[in-house]
Amino acid sequence: MAHRRLPAAVSWASLAILAAPLLVVACSGDPYPQSTLHPTSDTGTSIDVLYRQIFWWAVVVFVVVQSLLIYTLIRYRNRPGAAEPKPIHGNTLVEITWTLAPAVIIVFIAVPTIQTIFKVAGDPPPGAVQVEVIGHQWWWEYRYPELGVVTANELHLPQGRPVALAITSADVIHSFWAPKLSGKRDAQPGRQTRLVFTPDSVGTYLGQCAEFCGESHANMRLRVIVEPAAEFDAWAARQAGPPVPTDSTQALIVAGEEAYKRIRQPGNHSCIACHTMAGVSGGVLGPNLSHVGSRTTIASGILANDSAGLARWLKNAPGEKPGSLMPKIALTDDEVAALVAYLRGKQ
Numbered sequence: 329m330a331h332r333r334l335p336a337a338v339s340w341a342s343l344a345i346l347a348a349p350l351l352v353v354a355c356s357g358d359p360y361p362q363s364t365l366h367p368t369s370d371t372g373t374s375i376d377v378l379y380r381q382i383f384w385w386a387v388v389v390f391v392v393v394q395s396l397l398i399y400t401l402i403r404y405r406n407r408p409g410a411a412e413p414k415p416i417h418g419n420t421l422v423e424i425t426w427t428l429a430p431a432v433i434i435v436f437i438a439v440p441t442i443q444t445i446f447k448v449a450g451d452p453p454p455g456a457v458q459v460e461v462i463g464h465q466w467w468w469e470y471r472y473p474e475l476g477v478v479t480a481n482e483l484h485l486p487q488g489r490p491v492a493l494a495i496t497s498a499d500v501i502h503s504f505w506a507p508k509l510s511g512k513r514d515a516q517p518g519r520q521t522r523l524v525f526t527p528d529s530v531g532t533y534l535g536q537c538a539e540f541c542g543e544s545h546a547n548m549r550l551r552v553i554v555e556p557a558a559e560f561d562a563w564a565a566r567q568a569g570p571p572v573p574t575d576s577t578q579a580l581i582v583a584g585e586e587a588y589k590r591i592r593q594p595g596n597h598s599c600i601a602c603h604t605m606a607g608v609s610g611g612v613l614g615p616n617l618s619h620v621g622s623r624t625t626i627a628s629g630i631l632a633n634d635s636a637g638l639a640r641w642l643k644n645a646p647g648e649k650p651g652s653l654m655p656k657i658a659l660t661d662d663e664v665a666a667l668v669a670y671l672r673g674k675q
């Protein structure tokens with residue numbers, strides 16, 4: 329039978345297609361944006377060390393079992409005239425070996441696993457930065473009770489200081505997961521779970537709600553921004569104070585605030601019904617917008633926080649995030665422009 333060889337051009341084309349994702353990854357800066365195998369905190373490192381230990385135990389078990397299997401298949405295969413192999417049923421030495429060996433391996437896996445569980449879920453050290461993390465359909469609320477800061481979706485943390493996240497939910501079960509920093513932790517209504525860790529490297533780390541929570545579960549992203557401690561303190565001080573006005577024209581900002589407060593018929597839709605704004609007040613159903621201009625993204629990380637992103641969101645929130653509690657509101661282009669200027673000014 330003749331083998332048909334693929335033309336060289338086809339082989340090169342398939343190679344190029346296979347390599348394309350690698351190139352995309354190489355161009356995007358951090359090649360492992362959501363990898364638990366590249367930890368950047370103390371508990372992340374503990375989990376990684378445990379994972380690698382268990383991985384090598386699994387390699388040992390795999391190699392031993394497969395070697396025995398292959399040896400047995402070859403050594404005792406059916407051959408014409410070969411004698412029946414001797415049964416080993418009731419062989420005490422073999423029975424003891426294959427009972428004890430897995431038991432010993434399980435002990436070597438269980439002890440470090442339990443140690444790591446206690447380490448990760450332990451009491452926060454004194455002086456830890458306390459953050460209340462509240463999952464909502466479909467965004468994250470962060471409250472720093474000691475610092476007087478309330479923000480959304482982008483969690484700022486100081487490098488080298490222990491942090492204690494107290495995690496809960498306002499509606500259904502979510503799961504807070506920033507893979508490079510720590511393991512997952514469920515956010516459950518009426519219950520508080522905890523994550524304690526010390527971030528060790530400055531950077532922006534991506535995360536994601538990790539528990540199916542409805543239509544826009546996949547759009548419930550998050551970012552953790554780890555800054556040098558002094559920068560974090562400055563950020564917290566700015567967030568706790570009134571928003572600093574920016575250079576947008578004053579008239580547009582005034583029009584934006586007017587549009588922000590306006591109640592629209594039908595549906596009584598108004599921004600302040602659901603969103604708190606420092607100095608204007610408002611509801612708590614949606615993210616606190618007091619310093620919304622200082623965030624890099626909006627809508628839990630699915631849109632850039634620039635004029636185009638804000639305008640898209642204001643014009644049709646459910647179109648960007650299916651099921652969004654923020655409805656589609658009938659806004660004129662002038663109102664959108666004024667609201668964008670007003671919100672971008674909230675630094």
Ligand code: CUA
Pocket residue numbers: 463464465466501502503537538539540541542544545546548
């Ligand atoms: Cu929240 Cu999935």
